[in-house]
Amino acid sequence: MVKKLWKHELLSYVRLLVPVYVAVFGMAVLARGLQFFEAENVAYEIAFGSSITLSILSMLVSVLLTTIFVIVRFYRNLFSGEGYLTFTLPATPTQHLWVKLTCACVCQLTSLVVIVLAALVLGFGDVNTEVFKAIGYLFNKAYGTVGVHMYWFILEYVVLLLVSLVSTTLVYYTCISIGQTFKKNRVLATVGIYFAYTVIAQVISTILSIAFTVASEFLPFEEWMKAITKNPYPYIHGLVAVVLVISAVLSLMFFLLSRHILRNKLNLE
Amino acid sequence: MKKRMIRLMATVMVCVLCCTSLCGCSAIDELRASVVTVVDANTVEWNGVKYKLIDDTLLAGVDFDSIDFDHSVYVNPDGVPVLLMSFLCASYNPTENKVFLTGYGAYWGENTRFDYSSYCREDRYNDVVRQLNEGLDLTGFLYSYYDAEDGEEHNYRFSKEECEAFRESVSPMNRWTTPVYSSEWPTTVYAYTEDGLLDSSMYEIIQDNGAYYIVHYPPMSDYDSDLGFDDEAYEDAAIYYRVPQEYYELFNKMLADSLREYTEWYSDMNEWNTF
Numbered sequence: 001m002v003k004k005l006w007k008h009e010l011l012s013y014v015r016l017l018v019p020v021y022v023a024v025f026g027m028a029v030l031a032r033g034l035q036f037f038e039a040e041n042v043a044y045e046i047a048f049g050s051s052i053t054l055s056i057l058s059m060l061v062s063v064l065l066t067t068i069f070v071i072v073r074f075y076r077n078l079f080s081g082e083g084y085l086t087f088t089l090p091a092t093p094t095q096h097l098w099v100k101l102t103c104a105c106v107c108q109l110t111s112l113v114v115i116v117l118a119a120l121v122l123g124f125g126d127v128n129t130e131v132f133k134a135i136g137y138l139f140n141k142a143y144g145t146v147g148v149h150m151y152w153f154i155l156e157y158v159v160l161l162l163v164s165l166v167s168t169t170l171v172y173y174t175c176i177s178i179g180q181t182f183k184k185n186r187v188l189a190t191v192g193i194y195f196a197y198t199v200i201a202q203v204i205s206t207i208l209s210i211a212f213t214v215a216s217e218f219l220p221f222e223e224w225m226k227a228i229t230k231n232p233y234p235y236i237h238g239l240v241a242v243v244l245v246i247s248a249v250l251s252l253m254f255f256l257l258s259r260h261i262l263r264n265k266l267n268l269e
Numbered sequence: 270m271k272k273r274m275i276r277l278m279a280t281v282m283v284c285v286l287c288c289t290s291l292c293g294c295s296a297i298d299e300l301r302a303s304v305v306t307v308v309d310a311n312t313v314e315w316n317g318v319k320y321k322l323i324d325d326t327l328l329a330g331v332d333f334d335s336i337d338f339d340h341s342v343y344v345n346p347d348g349v350p351v352l353l354m355s356f357l358c359a360s361y362n363p364t365e366n367k368v369f370l371t372g373y374g375a376y377w378g379e380n381t382r383f384d385y386s387s388y389c390r391e392d393r394y395n396d397v398v399r400q401l402n403e404g405l406d407l408t409g410f411l412y413s414y415y416d417a418e419d420g421e422e423h424n425y426r427f428s429k430e431e432c433e434a435f436r437e438s439v440s441p442m443n444r445w446t447t448p449v450y451s452s453e454w455p456t457t458v459y460a461y462t463e464d465g466l467l468d469s470s471m472y473e474i475i476q477d478n479g480a481y482y483i484v485h486y487p488p489m490s491d492y493d494s495d496l497g498f499d500d501e502a503y504e505d506a507a508i509y510y511r512v513p514q515e516y517y518e519l520f521n522k523m524l525a526d527s528l529r530e531y532t533e534w535y536s537d538m539n540e541w542n543t544f
Contacts (some may be wrong), residue, residue, distance in 0.1 A: 022278070025282060026282070029282050035294065038295055123294075125293065125294070126293050126294045126297045126298075127294050127297055130297055130300075130350060130351055130352050131352065133350040133351075133352075134350040134352040134353050136350075137348075137349065137350045137353060138353070
């Protein structure tokens with residue numbers, strides 16, 4: 001059943017997102033195609049500048065639309081009238097949540113890939129050659145300085161990107177799940193809960209940074225800094241690992257909370 | 270029908286994309302043309318022309334007619350990709366006639382170092398060194414101005430007649446003993462050589478109550494010491510000349526570009542203040 005859920009979920013995303021992606025590619029091809037008519041006159045400069053601006057805007061809008069689609073699909077499928085039909089399917093709430101989460105992440109990653117491809121279209125030819133040369137040069141320079149740690153950094157940041165993607169999506173899902181427990185103004189409640197979450201997260205991080213500053217007065221901070229400056233890479237790996245673990249734990253908490261609400265506090269329209 | 274449309278659209282997009290690989294990018298072409306390669310410790314090559322390093326001590330107090338800071342060239346001994354040259358390489362500014370590459374940045378490469386050095390085209394090198402040792406062969410006068418229409422700096426070189434009028438104006442018989450202070454826009458004028466070197470002393474043309482005056486300042490380097498720049502002594506050393514009335518019309522024409530720049534700047538300032 002999970003396979004079928006995945007298939008239909010992805011198909012519905014494809015129906016929504018393919019026109020957006022076509023528009024993004026279309027704008028990039030148009031902007032690149034305009035360079036055929038390159039000339040030193042105001043008309044060309046305006047046309048080219050506008051096409052580049054529109055192309056970049058379309059890329060940003062595609063990311064925004066993907067996020068909106070992810071949020072709207074989750075709410076509509078599970079908590080609106082469609083929810084009655086969804087929960088008659090032979091799948092557990094955990095399976096529903098899992099399918100929604102994985103498909104949402106796949107779509108958001110696809111949007112990122114589409115943006116990168118559109119950027120490649122924009123610079124098709126000479127620009128891409130030079131961009132790749134510059135990236136290669138900077139990578140070699142960084143590798144010369146950091147050494148084999150470079151590969152670990154890349155791996156860590158890719159994993160961090162994936163975990164952050166999951167964590168962010170689960171924050172949306174949890175807020176929607178809590179918001180649907182309200183009897184009236186469920187969407188407004190969801191937005192309110194999201195803002196409350198953001199404020200609380202900010203307050204906690206501020207308290208932690210203040211606590212850290214105060215604690216550094218009593219701790220051998222300078223000696224630590226000396227040790228870190230001497231060989232910083234293990235500490236950076238450690239820091240990334242801590243951030244990864246925190247994100248993963250938060251994601252698990254959000255997943256469990258959403259699952260609990262789906263199982264026990266479902267309040268369909 | 271729907272599938273056919275999608276296929277058609279995809280084919281058009283791929284065709285356009287393939288065609289675009291045939292057209293270049295002028296910005297990249299410009300950057301590629303701005304690469305200066307290193308031949309040896311004292312020689313670089315730009316656009317197939319060799320340039321030789323000029324001894325720094327010879328250049329004390331001498332300036333170049335470099336105005337085009339938007340079109341820098343970059344000494345790139347270590348194969349830095351062209352997109353990173355402006356961040357990682359030393360920039361050089363070609364003079365208007367491309368006889369000199371004047372350095373205004375420092376670069377420490379893997380094996381080489383460039384530090385505010387200047388290069389001269391190989392075929393002009395010996396003559397330029399001779400001039401720097403014995404005195405510049407000054408051929409005329411110029412001033413720089415910003416043209417709002419094309420957004421670039423330009424040099425206005427005086428015509429033969431204008432040079433004559435200018436030289437005549439700064440003759441001892443036109444000397445003016447009282448310093449003139451004017452709120453009008455001064456035009457800074459330099460004497461130049463054919464190669465693009467500027468004399469170390471400069472002139473300022475100022476207007477006061479409808480009359481033109483020329484102020485001749487000595488070389489700044491004479492008043493610069495370890496203690497700092499002596500403003501007062503420099504100002505005191507300036508010599509004032511009053512331009513004969515018969516040249517006013519010629520000066521009006523000659524300074525039109527400078528006056529236009531001032532008028533545009535003044536109206537911009539007014540707009541800004543009003544805003």
